Amino acid sequence: MSDKLTDETRETGDVLLPKFGADGLITGVVQDVRTLEILMVAFLDAEALTATQETGFAHFHSRSRSKLWKKGETSGNTLKVIEMRIDCDQDALVILAEPAGPACHTGARTCFYRKVEGASLAPVRT
Amino acid sequence: MSDKLTDETRETGDVLLPKFGADGLITGVVQDVRTLEILMVAFLDAEALTATQETGFAHFHSRSRSKLWKKGETSGNTLKVIEMRIDCDQDALVILAEPAGPACHTGARTCFYRKVEGASLAPVRT
Numbered sequence: 001m002s003d004k005l006t007d008e009t010r011e012t013g014d015v016l017l018p019k020f021g022a023d024g025l026i027t028g029v030v031q032d033v034r035t036l037e038i039l040m041v042a043f044l045d046a047e048a049l050t051a052t053q054e055t056g057f058a059h060f061h062s063r064s065r066s067k068l069w070k071k072g073e074t075s076g077n078t079l080k081v082i083e084m085r086i087d088c089d090q091d092a093l094v095i096l097a098e099p100a101g102p103a104c105h106t107g108a109r110t111c112f113y114r115k116v117e118g119a120s121l122a123p124v125r126t
Numbered sequence: 127m128s129d130k131l132t133d134e135t136r137e138t139g140d141v142l143l144p145k146f147g148a149d150g151l152i153t154g155v156v157q158d159v160r161t162l163e164i165l166m167v168a169f170l171d172a173e174a175l176t177a178t179q180e181t182g183f184a185h186f187h188s189r190s191r192s193k194l195w196k197k198g199e200t201s202g203n204t205l206k207v208i209e210m211r212i213d214c215d216q217d218a219l220v221i222l223a224e225p226a227g228p229a230c231h232t233g234a235r236t237c238f239y240r241k242v243e244g245a246s247l248a249p250v251r252t
Contacts, residue, residue: 036162087237
Protein backbone atom coordinates (compact mmCIF):
# COMPACT_ATOMS: atom_id res chain seq x y z
CA MET A 1 0.00 0.00 0.00
CA SER A 2 1.48 3.36 -1.01
CA ASP A 3 2.06 6.02 1.61
CA LYS A 4 -0.59 8.21 0.00
CA LEU A 5 -3.18 5.48 0.09
CA THR A 6 -2.28 4.74 3.70
CA ASP A 7 -2.70 8.42 4.58
CA GLU A 8 -6.11 8.53 2.90
CA THR A 9 -7.16 5.31 4.59
CA ARG A 10 -6.09 6.76 7.92
CA GLU A 11 -8.14 9.92 7.42
CA THR A 12 -11.32 8.57 5.96
CA GLY A 13 -11.39 4.94 7.01
CA ASP A 14 -13.12 3.05 9.77
CA VAL A 15 -10.06 1.02 10.72
CA LEU A 16 -7.79 1.83 13.66
CA LEU A 17 -4.36 2.29 12.09
CA PRO A 18 -2.30 4.32 14.56
CA LYS A 19 0.57 6.24 13.04
CA PHE A 20 3.29 5.70 15.61
CA GLY A 21 6.22 8.10 15.21
CA ALA A 22 9.87 7.22 14.77
CA ASP A 23 9.94 6.91 18.57
CA GLY A 24 7.05 4.41 18.45
CA LEU A 25 4.66 6.82 20.14
CA ILE A 26 1.41 8.66 19.58
CA THR A 27 0.16 11.53 21.72
CA GLY A 28 -2.56 10.96 24.31
CA VAL A 29 -4.66 13.82 25.68
CA VAL A 30 -6.79 12.95 28.69
CA GLN A 31 -10.01 14.90 29.07
CA ASP A 32 -12.38 14.66 32.03
CA VAL A 33 -15.54 13.14 30.54
CA ARG A 34 -17.73 15.16 32.89
CA THR A 35 -16.13 18.63 32.96
CA LEU A 36 -14.23 18.40 29.62
CA GLU A 37 -11.20 19.81 31.42
CA ILE A 38 -7.91 18.63 29.94
CA LEU A 39 -6.17 16.69 32.68
CA MET A 40 -2.85 15.59 31.23
CA VAL A 41 -0.87 14.80 28.12
CA ALA A 42 1.25 11.66 27.80
CA PHE A 43 2.38 9.22 25.14
CA LEU A 44 1.29 5.75 24.11
CA ASP A 45 3.16 3.07 22.23
CA ALA A 46 1.41 0.02 20.79
CA GLU A 47 1.73 -1.83 24.12
CA ALA A 48 0.13 1.03 26.07
CA LEU A 49 -2.72 1.31 23.59
CA THR A 50 -3.42 -2.42 23.83
CA ALA A 51 -3.27 -2.34 27.64
CA THR A 52 -5.64 0.63 27.70
CA GLN A 53 -8.12 -1.10 25.43
CA GLU A 54 -7.91 -4.43 27.25
CA THR A 55 -8.19 -3.08 30.81
CA GLY A 56 -10.36 0.01 30.34
CA PHE A 57 -7.82 2.09 32.28
CA ALA A 58 -5.39 4.56 30.75
CA HIS A 59 -1.86 3.26 30.22
CA PHE A 60 1.06 5.19 28.77
CA HIS A 61 4.65 4.64 27.79
CA SER A 62 7.03 6.26 30.24
CA ARG A 63 9.72 7.88 28.16
CA SER A 64 11.98 8.44 31.18
CA ARG A 65 11.69 4.85 32.38
CA SER A 66 11.19 3.26 28.95
CA LYS A 67 8.37 1.06 30.17
CA LEU A 68 4.64 0.57 30.26
CA TRP A 69 2.98 2.70 32.90
CA LYS A 70 -0.55 2.35 34.21
CA LYS A 71 -1.62 5.83 35.28
CA GLY A 72 -2.30 5.64 39.02
CA GLU A 73 -0.54 2.31 39.55
CA THR A 74 1.18 3.72 42.64
CA SER A 75 -0.97 6.74 43.54
CA GLY A 76 -4.32 5.06 42.99
CA ASN A 77 -5.35 7.98 40.82
CA THR A 78 -6.37 5.87 37.87
CA LEU A 79 -8.23 7.05 34.79
CA LYS A 80 -11.22 4.95 33.76
CA VAL A 81 -11.62 5.23 30.02
CA ILE A 82 -15.14 6.04 28.83
CA GLU A 83 -14.35 6.79 25.21
CA MET A 84 -11.32 7.23 22.99
CA ARG A 85 -11.19 9.39 19.88
CA ILE A 86 -8.44 9.52 17.28
CA ASP A 87 -7.48 12.39 15.01
CA CYS A 88 -7.43 12.66 11.24
CA ASP A 89 -3.94 11.28 10.70
CA GLN A 90 -4.21 8.84 13.63
CA ASP A 91 -1.22 10.09 15.58
CA ALA A 92 -3.12 11.56 18.54
CA LEU A 93 -5.79 10.22 20.89
CA VAL A 94 -8.30 11.99 23.09
CA ILE A 95 -9.05 9.80 26.09
CA LEU A 96 -12.33 10.76 27.74
CA ALA A 97 -11.98 9.44 31.28
CA GLU A 98 -13.35 9.41 34.79
CA PRO A 99 -10.46 10.31 37.10
CA ALA A 100 -10.28 8.50 40.46
CA GLY A 101 -8.47 11.47 41.99
CA PRO A 102 -6.07 14.26 41.08
CA ALA A 103 -4.56 13.52 37.68
CA CYS A 104 -1.33 15.41 38.28
CA HIS A 105 1.53 13.94 40.31
CA THR A 106 1.73 17.33 42.10
CA GLY A 107 -1.71 16.67 43.61
CA ALA A 108 -3.43 19.14 41.33
CA ARG A 109 -6.66 18.06 39.64
CA THR A 110 -5.12 18.77 36.26
CA CYS A 111 -1.52 19.16 35.12
CA PHE A 112 -2.56 22.45 33.47
CA TYR A 113 -2.82 24.51 36.68
CA ARG A 114 -1.00 27.58 35.35
CA LYS A 115 -1.74 29.98 32.55
CA VAL A 116 0.91 31.68 30.47
CA GLU A 117 1.10 35.46 30.76
CA GLY A 118 4.01 36.65 28.65
CA ALA A 119 7.15 35.23 30.25
CA SER A 120 5.32 34.47 33.50
CA LEU A 121 2.89 31.87 34.79
CA ALA A 122 -0.12 32.47 37.01
CA PRO A 123 -2.41 30.00 38.78
CA VAL A 124 -5.60 29.07 36.96
CA ARG A 125 -8.65 29.79 39.10
CA THR A 126 -11.18 27.04 38.49
CA MET B 127 21.30 25.11 37.89
CA SER B 128 20.99 21.37 38.47
CA ASP B 129 18.47 19.34 36.54
CA LYS B 130 16.56 18.64 39.75
CA LEU B 131 16.32 22.30 40.62
CA THR B 132 15.23 23.08 37.09
CA ASP B 133 12.51 20.44 37.29
CA GLU B 134 11.25 21.88 40.59
CA THR B 135 11.34 25.38 39.19
CA ARG B 136 9.36 24.23 36.19
CA GLU B 137 6.67 22.61 38.34
CA THR B 138 6.20 25.15 41.06
CA GLY B 139 7.49 28.38 39.59
CA ASP B 140 5.87 31.37 38.01
CA VAL B 141 8.33 31.59 35.13
CA LEU B 142 7.68 30.25 31.63
CA LEU B 143 10.49 27.76 31.05
CA PRO B 144 9.32 25.45 28.24
CA LYS B 145 10.98 22.05 28.21
CA PHE B 146 11.53 21.53 24.50
CA GLY B 147 12.33 17.93 23.61
CA ALA B 148 15.35 16.62 21.75
CA ASP B 149 13.41 17.54 18.59
CA GLY B 150 12.99 21.10 19.86
CA LEU B 151 9.24 20.71 20.30
CA ILE B 152 6.53 20.81 22.93
CA THR B 153 3.00 19.48 22.44
CA GLY B 154 0.13 21.88 21.79
CA VAL B 155 -3.49 20.89 22.40
CA VAL B 156 -6.08 23.28 21.01
CA GLN B 157 -9.36 23.46 22.88
CA ASP B 158 -12.40 25.46 21.80
CA VAL B 159 -12.74 28.12 24.49
CA ARG B 160 -16.53 28.06 24.23
CA THR B 161 -17.40 24.35 23.91
CA LEU B 162 -14.19 22.91 25.48
CA GLU B 163 -14.06 20.47 22.57
CA ILE B 164 -10.51 19.42 21.68
CA LEU B 165 -9.93 20.61 18.14
CA MET B 166 -6.42 19.46 17.25
CA VAL B 167 -2.98 18.51 18.49
CA ALA B 168 0.19 19.93 16.96
CA PHE B 169 3.71 20.85 18.02
CA LEU B 170 5.44 24.11 18.81
CA ASP B 171 9.10 25.00 18.78
CA ALA B 172 10.45 28.18 20.36
CA GLU B 173 9.76 30.13 17.16
CA ALA B 174 6.11 28.99 17.02
CA LEU B 175 5.58 29.81 20.69
CA THR B 176 6.98 33.32 20.19
CA ALA B 177 4.88 33.86 17.06
CA THR B 178 1.77 32.68 18.90
CA GLN B 179 2.40 35.02 21.81
CA GLU B 180 3.28 37.99 19.60
CA THR B 181 0.37 37.68 17.17
CA GLY B 182 -2.37 36.18 19.32
CA PHE B 183 -2.97 33.48 16.70
CA ALA B 184 -1.88 29.84 17.03
CA HIS B 185 1.34 28.96 15.23
CA PHE B 186 2.97 25.56 15.09
CA HIS B 187 6.08 23.92 13.74
CA SER B 188 5.33 21.75 10.74
CA ARG B 189 7.35 18.59 11.19
CA SER B 190 6.77 17.49 7.59
CA ARG B 191 7.80 20.83 6.10
CA SER B 192 10.29 21.78 8.85
CA LYS B 193 8.98 25.31 9.08
CA LEU B 194 6.84 27.73 11.02
CA TRP B 195 3.17 27.32 10.24
CA LYS B 196 0.39 29.75 11.10
CA LYS B 197 -2.74 27.65 11.47
CA GLY B 198 -5.17 28.84 8.82
CA GLU B 199 -2.59 30.76 6.77
CA THR B 200 -3.98 29.27 3.57
CA SER B 201 -7.48 28.07 4.61
CA GLY B 202 -8.36 31.14 6.64
CA ASN B 203 -9.35 28.86 9.50
CA THR B 204 -7.21 30.60 12.09
CA LEU B 205 -7.28 30.05 15.82
CA LYS B 206 -7.48 33.18 17.96
CA VAL B 207 -5.77 32.48 21.25
CA ILE B 208 -7.76 33.47 24.32
CA GLU B 209 -5.62 31.76 26.96
CA MET B 210 -2.68 29.37 27.10
CA ARG B 211 -2.00 26.95 29.93
CA ILE B 212 1.13 24.91 30.49
CA ASP B 213 1.51 21.63 32.30
CA CYS B 214 3.51 20.69 35.37
CA ASP B 215 6.76 19.87 33.57
CA GLN B 216 6.23 22.55 30.91
CA ASP B 217 6.36 20.28 27.90
CA ALA B 218 2.72 20.62 26.86
CA LEU B 219 0.41 23.58 26.23
CA VAL B 220 -3.35 23.86 26.20
CA ILE B 221 -4.36 26.61 23.81
CA LEU B 222 -7.87 27.86 24.50
CA ALA B 223 -8.94 29.41 21.23
CA GLU B 224 -11.76 30.83 19.15
CA PRO B 225 -11.72 28.97 15.82
CA ALA B 226 -12.54 30.99 12.69
CA GLY B 227 -13.83 27.85 10.97
CA PRO B 228 -13.29 24.09 10.87
CA ALA B 229 -10.04 23.28 12.63
CA CYS B 230 -9.32 20.12 10.66
CA HIS B 231 -7.89 20.18 7.14
CA THR B 232 -10.56 17.61 6.22
CA GLY B 233 -13.25 20.25 6.83
CA ALA B 234 -14.36 18.71 10.10
CA ARG B 235 -14.89 21.02 13.05
CA THR B 236 -12.37 18.99 15.05
CA CYS B 237 -9.67 16.54 14.00
CA PHE B 238 -11.16 14.08 16.51
CA TYR B 239 -14.22 13.10 14.47
CA ARG B 240 -13.96 9.34 15.05
CA LYS B 241 -14.13 7.23 18.18
CA VAL B 242 -12.17 4.03 18.67
CA GLU B 243 -14.22 0.86 19.02
CA GLY B 244 -11.84 -2.06 19.29
CA ALA B 245 -10.00 -2.25 15.97
CA SER B 246 -12.58 -0.06 14.26
CA LEU B 247 -13.45 3.62 14.12
CA ALA B 248 -16.92 5.13 14.14
CA PRO B 249 -18.08 8.71 13.54
CA VAL B 250 -18.56 10.84 16.64
CA ARG B 251 -22.06 12.26 16.75
CA THR B 252 -21.86 15.78 18.12
